[in-house]
Amino acid sequence: MSLSKIIRNRREELGLTQDQVAAQVGISKPYLSNLETAKTKNPPTDRVLRGLEGALGFRSGELMRLAHLARTPLDVRQEHEMLEQEVQKLRSILKELLTSGPRKPTGSVDLDELYRRLSEPPAAGNVNTIAAGVLVPIINKVAAGYPHNFTDLDYPPSIAEEYIRCPDLHDPQAFAARVVGDSMEPKYKPGDIVIFSPNTPPRSGDDCFVRFAEDGGTNFKRYYEDDEEAIRLQPLNSKYPAETYPREQISGLWPAAFRIERVARR
Numbered sequence: 001m002s003l004s005k006i007i008r009n010r011r012e013e014l015g016l017t018q019d020q021v022a023a024q025v026g027i028s029k030p031y032l033s034n035l036e037t038a039k040t041k042n043p044p045t046d047r048v049l050r051g052l053e054g055a056l057g058f059r060s061g062e063l064m065r066l067a068h069l070a071r072t073p074l075d076v077r078q079e080h081e082m083l084e085q086e087v088q089k090l091r092s093i094l095k096e097l098l099t100s101g102p103r104k105p106t107g108s109v110d111l112d113e114l115y116r117r118l119s120e121p122p123a124a125g126n127v128n129t130i131a132a133g134v135l136v137p138i139i140n141k142v143a144a145g146y147p148h149n150f151t152d153l154d155y156p157p158s159i160a161e162e163y164i165r166c167p168d169l170h171d172p173q174a175f176a177a178r179v180v181g182d183s184m185e186p187k188y189k190p191g192d193i194v195i196f197s198p199n200t201p202p203r204s205g206d207d208c209f210v211r212f213a214e215d216g217g218t219n220f221k222r223y224y225e226d227d228e229e230a231i232r233l234q235p236l237n238s239k240y241p242a243e244t245y246p247r248e249q250i251s252g253l254w255p256a257a258f259r260i261e262r263v264a265r266r
Contacts, residue, residue, distance in 0.1 A: 002162060003066050008036040010056045025051035043067055136169070136195055138162040138176040164193065166258055171197040174257065177209065177220075183235040184220060193260040194220070202253040211252035212245075223253060 011021055022032045027048060034040045044052075049063045104110045164176055176195045179188050184207070188194065196209045204225040210233060211218050221233035231250050234242045 002038060003063065004036050004038040006066065007052060007056065007063070010058070011036070014056065016056075021052070021055050024055040027051070135163045136166045136174045136176045138164055138178065138193065164195070164260070166195050169195065169197065169257055171199045171257075173198045176260075179220065183237045183240040184222075185237045187236050188220070188259065189261065191262055194256050195258040195260070196254040197257040198252075198254045200255050200257065202255045206253075206255040208256065209252070209254045210250060211254075213249055213251035 011018070018029050018032050018036075022029045025032070025048060031040070035044060044067065046064055049067055050060075052058070053060060053063050166174065166176075174195055174197050176193050179192045179194060180190055182190065188207075194207075194209075202208050202223065204223065206223060207220070208223045209218060209220055210223065219233060221235060224232040224234060226232050226244065229247055230244050231247055231253075232242055232244045
């Protein structure tokens with residue numbers, strides 16, 4: 001969630017007006033409104049961020065940390081987050097070492113046995129270890145209906161206003177889009193976020209983000225290879241017909257990797 005949404009959501013949760021918060025922080029109401037809608041050209045100063053932390057009940061330095069991270073280039077931010085994951089892993093190892101690690105007959109920790117245990121692959125079962133994955137940009141809406149222009153919101157590749165962490169996904173070109181329309185119901189509903197993996201080869205029967213060569217329009221459908229010359233795009237909603245296109249009219253087929261849905265519908 002962006003810094004602007006975090007500030008707005010907290011203010012609304014506390015039942016405070018923009019006038020009240022602006023007065024406490026010492027800024028104008030229009031400036032606060034621009035902050036909450038991400039319309040400010042420059043990020044807020046540390047003084048303003050400290051004032052917002054106090055007025056909205058954030059921990060000291062919490063908003064400043066988020067603002068500083070937002071100014072950090074994406075590749076540096078991803079490396080920082082991966083290092084944080086490694087630190088958490090090392091902390092868990094240290095905790096096991098100090099509490100329940102294997103012991104020698106003398107009572108001291110058996111480091112060789114502990115290393116062997118930590119090096120073993122996880123035991124088979126119904127729970128798999130999930131890797132941290134990558135930050136995936138949410139770049140647009142994909143029409144689960146008729147072709148919808150795909151503009152990337154005029155951002156460079158992999159840059160967006162919103163990101164989502166997708167566990168166990170490591171495609172650096174992965175992107176997410178929100179579903180609109182109902183042609184992919186009941187599996188995909190309007191508002192669901194679908195994450196696509198461009199580096200995963202599509203297979204007949206996959207649900208794919210489809211890009212058309214002629215106008216750059218896009219669609220979200222289940223695709224089938226009827227023959228070497230044609231591609232069929234099949235809605236999941238039976239009230240919509242399937243459509244067949246010559247292969248040369250399709251410039252991109254990127255399979256869906258994950259779906260994130262809202263459990264409580266508004």
